Amino acid sequence: MELTPDLASSFARIALGHVAREYPHKLDHVMAGDADVLSPQTLHPVFFGSFDWHSCVHGWWTLLTLRRLFPDMPEAREIEALADATFTHEKLAVELAYLDRPESRGFERPYGWGWLLYLHHEAARHDDREWGARLEPLARAFGVRFGDYLRVLTYPITVGTHFNTSFALVLAREWAETRDAKLLATIDEWSLAAFGQKRSYDGWEPGGDEFLSPVLTASLLMSRVMPHSQFVPWFEDLVLANGWLERDCRPVTVSDRSDGKIAHLDGLNLSRAWCLREVDGLLGSYRASQLISDRARAHLEAALGHVAGDYMGEHWLASFALLALLADR
Structure with a gap:
């Protein structure tokens, strides 16, 4: 079984149909007061679609990956236009500022973290666009959080849902291989101790x-x-x-x-x-x-x-x- 152009177009149409669809939405959001009662798009102007933050992140990974592999498919131009309008400095600055909230320490940990790094890894492959450069500060912030997290995570989380440690580290490790030697070493050392x-x-x-x-x-x-x-x-x-x-x-x-x-x-x-x-x-x-x-x-x-x-x-x-x-x- 292989990824054909028709199947790629089908996946692209599916993802284009939800990455900018705000509702229904399930927030991962800790509120410190009434002022924090905000809409998904206000909180996350980039990743407000796809029912939840992490699904929107990997919906975008799907779109950018398909655009790279099938640059001539009919959906490629729509992907480019939507990405250009979405991955702006202003919108990404709001996403980055959200992480600075004291209440955001556990936000999307670790599943969304891994997918964000994987999205940046893909975005950086698109040399004709600035998507990778614009996403890099957010990715770097999550990279730091991964290192901090592994230093306090005594035991691996081995459930089959979003809290699974191994899945997130597979994605994070691929990002770190060419970008963060310290994180790469931390992941390898931690993984060997946890599973070796x-x-x-x-x-x-x-x-x-x-x-x-x-x-x-x-x-x-x-x-x-x-x-x-x-x-x-x-x-x-x-x-x-x-x-x-x-x-x-x-x-x-x-x-x-x-x-x-x-x-x-x-x-x-x-x-x-x-x-x-x-x-x-x-x-x-x-x-x-x-x-x-x-x-x-x-x-x-x-x-x-x-x-x-x-x-x-x-x-x-x-x-x-x-x-x-x-x-x-």
Whole structure:
């Protein structure tokens, strides 16, 4: 399965339909008083759409990624015009000032942080626009917050929702590789301490509202942190030797896509596909490669047809579909 021009246009149209759609909206906003009771667009003039702040951020990552990969698609000019009007110095200054509020210490931590860095990483690839330069101060602020956070985070958060540590660090680490050597070292050191000795996974996933696999996101992170010679036996000990991958890692069922939490499970299928495809690409001719590839394909096929349909999934699923389709590209 691959990202075709038609599918890229479909994803672009979906994202264009929600990144500037203010309502319905779910705020992550701590109020210190009546003066803080403000609309989403007043609080966040850049990332006010897509139902919530983090989905708007990765909706924009989807749009910019598609614009780079398919510069001649019909939606590319609309993406450019909307991005030029959105990523202005004035609007981004408001987003940056929001982080200075004492009440904003935990704002979007760590999921939105990781996606913001990943968006900046993508925006900087567009040499014909100033999007990357304009987003950089906001990205740098989140980079500092990541370093501070890891210094106080004693234990990894291994749930399959927004608080998952591994997923955010995968995105943050890719941003830091060429921009922040100190953060990169902090991520690697912290990750090895948190996951390096993990063995024989037997967690109770899937949870009923999860969109991430705790073990597969940790595996993807460690595939970036560990040398190949160390990662292969680590991964084998974690999910292959005890039969978890073969026995339990199968596509999940979504009973009600109009329920925002239940709809998370489509994301679980897509994010599992992403992790498995990335890991499979690293393992090469490893003996379990066919099993990993089969599981990745099954998860992707189970969810790809449900990226659009109900706004509870439509405001975010295309990003995860895109991650999976671009894996090992």
